[in-house]
Amino acid sequence: xxxxxxxxxxxxxxxxxxxxxxxxxxxxxxxxxxxxxxxxxxxxxxxxxxxxxxxxxxxxxxxxxxxxxxxxxxxxxxxxxxxxxxxxxxxxxxxxxxxxxxxxxxxxxxxxxxxxxxxxxxxxxxxxxxxxxxxxxxxxxxxxxxxxxxxxxxxxxxxxxxxxxxxxxxxxxxxxxxxxxxx
Amino acid sequence: xxxxxxxxxxxxxxxxxxxxxxxxxxxxxxxxxxxxxxxxxxxxxxxxxxxxxxxxxxxxxxxxxxxxxxxxxxxxxxxxxxxxxxxxxxxxxxxxxxxxxxxxxxxxxxxxxxxxxxxxxxxxxxxxxxxxxxxxxxxxxxxxxxxxxxxxxxxxxxxxxxxxxxxxxxxxxxxxxxxxxxx
Numbered sequence: 296x297x298x299x300x301x302x303x304x305x306x307x308x309x310x311x312x313x314x315x316x317x318x319x320x321x322x323x324x325x326x327x328x329x330x331x332x333x334x335x336x337x338x339x340x341x342x343x344x345x346x347x348x349x350x351x352x353x354x355x356x357x358x359x360x361x362x363x364x365x366x367x368x369x370x371x372x373x374x375x376x377x378x379x380x381x382x383x384x385x386x387x388x389x390x391x392x393x394x395x396x397x398x399x400x401x402x403x404x405x406x407x408x409x410x411x412x413x414x415x416x417x418x419x420x421x422x423x424x425x426x427x428x429x430x431x432x433x434x435x436x437x438x439x440x441x442x443x444x445x446x447x448x449x450x451x452x453x454x455x456x457x458x459x460x461x462x463x464x465x466x467x468x469x470x471x472x473x474x475x476x477x478x
Numbered sequence: 479x480x481x482x483x484x485x486x487x488x489x490x491x492x493x494x495x496x497x498x499x500x501x502x503x504x505x506x507x508x509x510x511x512x513x514x515x516x517x518x519x520x521x522x523x524x525x526x527x528x529x530x531x532x533x534x535x536x537x538x539x540x541x542x543x544x545x546x547x548x549x550x551x552x553x554x555x556x557x558x559x560x561x562x563x564x565x566x567x568x569x570x571x572x573x574x575x576x577x578x579x580x581x582x583x584x585x586x587x588x589x590x591x592x593x594x595x596x597x598x599x600x601x602x603x604x605x606x607x608x609x610x611x612x613x614x615x616x617x618x619x620x621x622x623x624x625x626x627x628x629x630x631x632x633x634x635x636x637x638x639x640x641x642x643x644x645x646x647x648x649x650x651x652x653x654x655x656x657x658x659x660x661x
Contacts, residue, residue: 330586332546335520338536353521356536363515367550369557372591376552403513408555 312381312416312423315462316366322461323370329466331368331375337361363400364411370466371474374409376401377465382417387442390435398435401428410473414455414465417445424452425468495564495599495606498645499549505644506553512649514551514558520544546583547594553649554657557592559584560648565600570625573618581618584611593656597638597648600628607635608651 316333323329342355364378378401380392393413404411405428413431416423430451434443453468499516506512525538547561561584563575576596587594588611596614599606613634617626636651
């Protein structure tokens with residue numbers, strides 16, 4: 296059901312959501328709210344030349360499959376780990392967009408007491424949802440389907456408020472889910 | 479005092495310690511002890527060609543300055559963050575080997591309730607030390623020197639046991655420092 300082809304992943308990767316999350320993470324950092332970074336894209340370097348001393352130029356390299364998710368960090372002392380995906384046209388999120396080992400990683404983090412989830416933005420209703428790993432796993436285990444409909448996100452996910460600053464305030468959802476007594 | 483030249487960092491980067499840590503992290507993962515990964519090296523891609531459909535070949539790229547440290551993850555529910563350095567010949571660890579923004583990152587993590595530190599391996603005595611961020615910061619603030627002598631690591635750091643499996647058991651030190659009652 297879940298594909299391991301890196302290229303489909305790259306083709307479907309949402310750069311707009313990624314950009315919004317990067318800006319949001321910078322806001323969180325600047326305001327000292329949380330420390331969350333996007334990991335660099337893994338690249339396998341094959342050839343490097345040195346046109347000048349101390350100046351490395353990579354002339355041959357390849358994209359590699361990421362081992363984990365794209366984002367992690369710390370918020371209120373807790374380990375945070377997530378991936379972000381965009382759905383451009385459909386009314387369901389295809390599980391081909393998330394690698395099996397990424398789901399295993401999210402699950403492992405959850406079992407170790409971290410906060411893990413996916414952020415999925417649908418363009419059909421212009422809404423970004425936070426879906427916790429436990430609900431993602433539940434769907435995969437119980438439904439045996441290759442995609443998750445918006446209705447599941449509506450029922451089991453949590454809408455992320457979008458505004459100018461911060462762009463996608465996903466830590467507000469985390470507050471509501473994990474720190475309700477403090478909000 | 480602290481240099482921001484990426485090339486000195488790369489030149490001094492310890493691949494042996496890095497390799498040992500990667501093997502150790504794999505052991506921690508396989509035994510379900512902790513989930514700690516090395517982040518990919520940040521690379522700025524300038525040119526990509528597609529020799530075949532769905533096959534990207536990077537033909538021009540550059541190493542970028544890392545924004546944070548090399549390693550992070552989760553252990554016993556806590557956020558873990560650290561960097562690793564080798565000292566090949568000297569009896570002191572030059573602070574030129576660690577970027578100012580990396581120290582700031584370690585400090586920030588510490589302030590947010592995470593566990594942050596540096597692992598420094600000296601070849602003169604074949605010993606790897608774990609130095610907590612608070613002790614790193616204390617030295618920098620009080621000593622105003624450009625390097626930290628081994629004696630400071632002996633007094634304020636913690637020796638990391640090295641063996642065949644696991645290679646560098648740094649989480650054992652974390653156990654002793656943070657989870658003593660449970661060990």
